[in-house]
Amino acid sequence: MKFQRTLAAAAVLSAISSLSHAQTMPQGEQAAIPKVVVTATPFRAAEGDQILTPAKILAGDELRDKVGSSLGETLSQELGVSASGFGPGASRPIIRGLEGSRVKMLENGMAVSDVSGLSNDHAVAAEGATARQIEILRGPASLLYGSGAIGGLVNVVNERIPTHLEEKLAGQAELRYGTVDDSRNASGSVDGSAGAIGFHVDGNVRRAHDYTIPGPAALGEDAPPRRRLGNSFTRQETGGAGASLVGAWGHVGASVSLLDSLYGIPSGEGARIDQSQTRYDIDSMVKSPFSGMESVKFKLGFTDYEHTELDADSDPEVKFTNRSLESRLELTHKPVSGWHGTFGVQTENSHFAAIGADGGHEEHEDGAAEEEHGSHVTVPATHSTSVAGFLVEEREFGKLRMSAGLRLESVKRRPDGLLKRDFNLTSYSVGGMYPVAPGYSAGLTLSVAQRAPATEELYSEGPHHATETFDIGNPNLKKETSHNIELTVQKTTGLVRWKANLFENKVNDFVYGRVTGVLVEEDGEALRERLFEQADARIRGAEAEIGYNQLGQGLSMRAFADTSRGKLERGGSLPLQPAKRVGFDIGYKKGTIRTGLSVMRAMEQDRLASFEATATPAYTQVGANLSYTQKYRNHDLTWFLLAKNLLDDDIRLSTSLLKDLSPLPGRNFVFGVRTRF
Template sequence: MHIQRTLIASAVLLACGTPAFAQSGGAPMTKVVVTGSAIRGAESDQILNPAKVLGGDELRDKIGSSLGDTLSQELGVSASAFGAGASRPIIRGMEGSRVKMLENGMATSDVSGLSNDHAVASEGAVARQIEILRGPAALLYGSGAIGGLVNVVNERIPTELVPQASGQAEARYSTVDNGRNLSGSVDGSSGKFGLHADANWRDTADYKIPGNAVPGDPGSASGRLPHTDTNEKSVGVGGSYIDDWGYVGASANHLSNLYGIPSAEGSRIDQKQDRYDLDSLVKAPLAGFTSLRMKAGYTDYHHAELDQQGNPATLFSNRSLETRAELEHKPWAGLHGTVGFQTENTHFSALSADGGPDTVPVTHSTSAAAFVVEEADAGPVRLSAGLRYEAVKRSPVGNKERQFDLASGSFGALWPFMPGYSVGATVSYAQRAPSIDELYSGGPHDATQTFDIGNPNLEKESSRNIELSLQKTSGLLRWKANLFRNNVNNFIYGRVTDTLVDEDGNPNGPYRQRLFEQAKAHIQGAEAELGYNQTGAGWSGRVFADTSRGRLDAGGNLPLQPADRIGAGIGYREAAWRGGLTLTHAFSQDRLAVSEHTPTPGYNQLDAHLSYTQRLGEHDLTWFLLAKNLLNEDIRMSTSLLKDIAPLPGRNFVFGVRTKF
């Protein structure tokens, strides 16, 4: 089955308009296509907005126990690293609700954006591809996506009929945590009905670490890091009716995830989610229009934060209904694009399980947005522009109701100044409403050991972004370089104070107060990547580097800023064999926020992979070996709240086999 249509390319077009220029020269390449209702192109065509699409063998080599772990080595992406079970992507120094998580183009509707100890409720092990958009390219999907977005595509709702049943299955074992993982998916059809099913099971013990949990403290944990075990199960089914006019389909998914938090308190999180989606596409619905796509998704999410005795301390709940419609029109006076509408209705709460103060009260939120995106050619230059208006209302029980009117817009230009080379620029303006926790928090959070205090008078964030890009897109040797700067008015951040309170907010307790405040801030950085023969047979190579700086304009660094990195890799592919070696060096990070006390040292991370594929009848069977952190380095992530007490896993070998049929 072809990669499912996603809505991601619409976001690319909104920010800058990314055309699909044909590649020429070099070894034959298989394009990973990001398709959508507004524009269709390959990953390597995403010039103005550096989109990354992980799929195929590359994705299988990088799959980890969390989405952050899977994506942490991508250009401009780091991870929150809150243990093995909860690690969320951080894009260009932005985290939390500024980075939106999607599944098949719809919000995951979990609570991972509220705190780093909350896992993303989407399973990468059954994904066909994972798409990353950075910076303004993601604005079409909501004002909260100032930093970017990640979309997990599992094709649960089929969009094409397959001639015969097909699928894949995989089993793997990891040495660092005695981890076992089974996953698989199958697609089929009966008449004009397309069918899909997928499932995943993962069970890991506490993972091994190279030294002590606390640097220089021989009395702290060693050998294995306590409370880093995970147990995750998910199952999904979907079906659709497919005809010449388009398709209509539905899917259902259940996820259950129990994982430890390696904090001093040793808490655990018991996460459950039920998700139901509808998707339909009608070709040529009206004269002058190419397609109409309508989607709806309902999510029922819960998780309990458990203490050391397994008793619930805080109960999180989020019920969400999202709808989306996109109408793509044929060229009108040289313009080609899409108009659309999106709504979201959520009920969220984070309530005390033992009668203490609620972390966040019951809050009903609604949003409605309209957007338009258009592209046109002016000679050799491709132009694009997009606008989005969104109205957001937050209605808490027992607190102040707030309403926000949000406007976003962008304009981009791309100039292929010579064959195979392009230069682009994009400017954008975006606004973000404060999240529910930033407005209304008022209770303890055990996993972070903070007593969070929201501010119901916070104003909306306003972000101004400019990005410049230069890229070579043809030949065996290809490269790209990006510069970006983001100025944010009313940047919302949690300032952790030295005031200690108990779970009721009274003095002299174990929790540090965290106050949500606002100030002007800016983030700027650069990324560069050079690749040789990335998909062809024979030798291949890659060199990359990324850096970002986040500061408050009045002075001081933003918290949890990523370290500067450089890396290089070599690979070889010939017939049934494929292998490679990658070395990433992260520099020490001492650009600390006021609430941060210790810098993170630099480290070298050496990873490798080797696989052999054999043909058994009509099926492919691939045996693979992955090696992670071969140097057994003590790796501390500057983007982790637990960097002082929880290093990443030590040397790890992953043995596995997968089949396609």
Template sequence: MHVQRTLLASAVLTAFAPLAFAQTATDTPIATVVVTATPFNASEGDQILTPAKVLAGDELRSKLGSSLGETLSGELGVSASAFGAGASRPIIRGLEGNRVKVLENGMAVSDLSGLSNDHAVTGEAATARQIEILRGPAALLYGSGAIGGLVNVVNERIPTEHHGHSSGVVETRYNSVDHGRALSFSGDTSAGKVALHLDGSGRDAGDYHIPGAPTGDTLANSALRQHTLGAGASYIGERGHVGASVSALKKKYGIPGGEGAQIDLDQTRYDIDSQLAAPLPGFEQLRFKVGYSDYGHVELNSEGGPETVFSNRALETRLEMKHKPVAGWSGSFGVQTEHARFSGLSAESGDPATVPTTVSDTHAAFLVEERDFGVARVNAGVRVESVKREPEGAVPRRTFDLLSYSAGAIFPLGPGYNVGLTASVAQRAPGADELYSGGPHESTLTFDIGNPNFRKETSRNIELSFRKTTGLVRWQANLFQNRVRDFIYGEVSDTLLDDEGNPGDELRERIFRQANATIRGMEAEISYNQHREGLSLRAFGDMSRGRLDDAGSLPLQPAKRLGAEAGYKRGAVRGGVSLLRALKQERLAAFESTPTPAYTQLDANLSYTQRFEHTDLTWFIMGKNLLDEEIRISTSVLKDIAPLPGRNITVGVRAAF
């Protein structure tokens, strides 16, 4: 194992070693991309709490997939659950579900994608301005649901500044692999001091082509249809803004391997966002947000009849106050609350099916501070949180008192070079499904059994990072270790049950268990001339391994990966090619039986932009899995049933004005 890690690090960090000392007169600054999900709004290469990545602009459009997981699956340290085309959730450093939080404009999406891999994420990448990834524990900022990291989809639905003139983007695209058609749009305008925003998207795709199969052979029940619409408005004054938005999502998609099962999903959400400069003496800024989500989905059987009705109604508030420097320390403190009512009821009887109706209340306060000490920039923070789960029926209520804290520092090693060290402790309360499950889950073909006596998870984390952040050549390398006490996981047995929990042949028994675990890994990336005119290059590698102490590997662990990209941009022309090599994954949990073979994924893209008066018209063509490889993802519950789509050619046009 040590030899493998050394080879992986060497391959990536030395890929462009001759360039590492290159100097050029064209070494002009790259436009800074701000990470909005952090309290200091620093750039992606300047984070202490957790390493950050921001996808935006042409890079985001060229990686856009049918789901959030697919869109982000090629990023450093990020894989995907790959539950067919309709549901794929990001997995960060081998952690998923309730440990990776998905936000929209800094507020929880409040869907049920963390409950099970067959549930779709409601954050929509097609209308996003940028997508932010924080790798590593972000519980300090956003609570115990972010113990493994977070993803923030930023669509600026509530405007925070005037654009000076009306602007917008409209895009349409067609996919060959599933005969899919997609349309997305967004627009901004102003009326005096009021800024207005409108966005929407639609996608309609059939069953997708299976790699290596004869023409016309597709993965049954992998079709999807989705529509979104959102609108927002803000009053923007000299000292800040106050605004509101409303959005709606409707999605229906098939469950491959689920004997014709489908999920019919809808969500309506309302948000309020306000910001005020110099609200009180000693304070620079106040930010207050409110979000309410009404989410529901119905799991349908092969005849289209409803089996289980899931619902989650959630109200979240967040207040942050940024203070002026005190003794050299800058920072902010805040409070956050969440009230959610979750249920999974039988469509026929209205009785609890998989999980009883559960009301959850969360109250938290946090403080994050940062200071320069000359030789180092230091960051420290603490979060206290109380989580209460109240299920209906004769089931015990649970309350969890959580404490998360961290300290980190960046030390300069020379102009443009630094080393960072972060240590943190993050705690997570068990979810309602982990505590109270006791019934069939048709879409995953399992009978889930929780444990109401579970203890809270405690993760102790340490991370060491090396970075070069200036110049044409930039690189980073991260080493991390998470030791988790009382880690909760689902163990799937060979016991077969019917939907009443009696011996049968329909469902496999899945029992939630708790044990200590350790996750270790590394990531490395080097790039040349990214985001500038001319030739650009990138190479990366990542790996993580999760083990239950004295009990083998954690289930659904990501494969080791190596990747390389080359791009070219000159005037109106932009193109690129990427190659990803994933190694065989045979580090299986005790109850897993099938390793996933190695695969090579080749992708490419080409675009040309024409200028027509005030409109930029961009024609593009993209190819994914051009080698038509049979790709099975080790992090997918459906790895034995559903390979990723085969060769796909996407053509489209985008108009920006």
């Protein structure tokens, strides 16, 4: 409570100071700060305008400074967002203490359809290095994008299918080198047009060796300083191309993308993951298709994903596959009795399996195939389908702006040889934002969102070597129901801007994996038994952020703090909870020079689940950036230097299953150059 009072006090003090400044600030300066549009909303509203799903957008120089080897690393210092930290190759965003299948990963508004939600050691199959912007939507986003977004969503926007025509060839390219892991990264994209056809090409190549750590790998271990963390390497190639027909009527286009990755899991066992994905997308939008409609959009995506978990000798152990077909139809109608909104239908059809390298069966002399012990089938082949209809509406009642939404969804799980399950899900939300004074507003959102248990939560019964667990699902799990309330106050104009959020999320029948302490012998390896169970849970938290001149020239500053606490109603904390954090950034931008310094302090995290043994020590993370932009043959050429973990602190994440075995990288200097043309 003391921490929350500190957040509230900071917001009040900033309000007093910023109110007096706003009154004397020239009107032109207030209007000069541009808005960045959120694409993953029905109204394409600007950041700060959201009611149902408060948004944060990373774009431009801010995104380039923060982009890392994984999506979790890139977003880990954003308000309310932490990272799972399963090595540099696999780090997934955690939003307000919720992770896995409760946080949905999107690419250009469509599901990434990887298996990163199953376990923290699985990388997100979306690349930040070629992204134009990354959108973080916290809160009940399930109304638009499905029950998998009960905790929020992250949308990686790369504009692979053009929606407008470039007058001339345009693009960007970047090279960077990191000292802590001898990493080399090259990325780029090109956009152009030929007549009414727009095209886009992008790619990224990353190579990184095992990274250096400040001291011992294991918590409390005696070891010489500055040594390499074994099996922390990453190798990745991605590429994509798209084209579309664009006109005053709208656009229609298609794209294809490829991903190939090999990365280590620094658990001490030498495990590594060989990952690949092929993705095809169709995107179309027609303006004013018929009377009463502003636009109709149709998207179709097919994903062929697989990864193989390898042992220390590079022999395959378990192969994960997921083939998914998703469609989405959205119609945005013109205002009717003051209501303006979007309605549509979304479908998904997927085949998922996690089978041992031997295929999960053995051949007998008569040629018949017989299933072996469940140790060779981590998750049986399962066919899942979902069909959903959604509606989101917005209306102004005087100064009060209201939003309301409803989503009805049917989910079916059809595993081979096991209990079939059907789930009918109903989610709804209502929210309002009221301007309490010029530039100031307060909002309240109430929502109920439901989630069907994921395939692995229902049907797992086998080894997961990368996490050193033997997972056992429960096919009788019930659907989760989340009741969320959120209060927001914010200042959105002037040089000084701030926001503060209080939230509570009560989840009935919360699904979680409980490590029992029982050891299961599997191929000579002792694995910890992990059971998927249900219990009522409650997550409470607070966030506050204040910024000065964030987008303008000259001096800029930002301070933030966030905390969340997840508890089971029957007693005990939820596992892998994020630490309380406070942070401060200061920057300076003038002409071609840009520089900045950031400091984040994470407190000790000793709120442990019943099966967690050690608290996570506090740490201080310090970073800096310096860049210079010059003109070269009519192109902008930017030379930059990034410094990460300047104090060479031993940083361990409370949200990581490997926190006792693998700290984050030590001091790292990243040198690079990028160009825009």
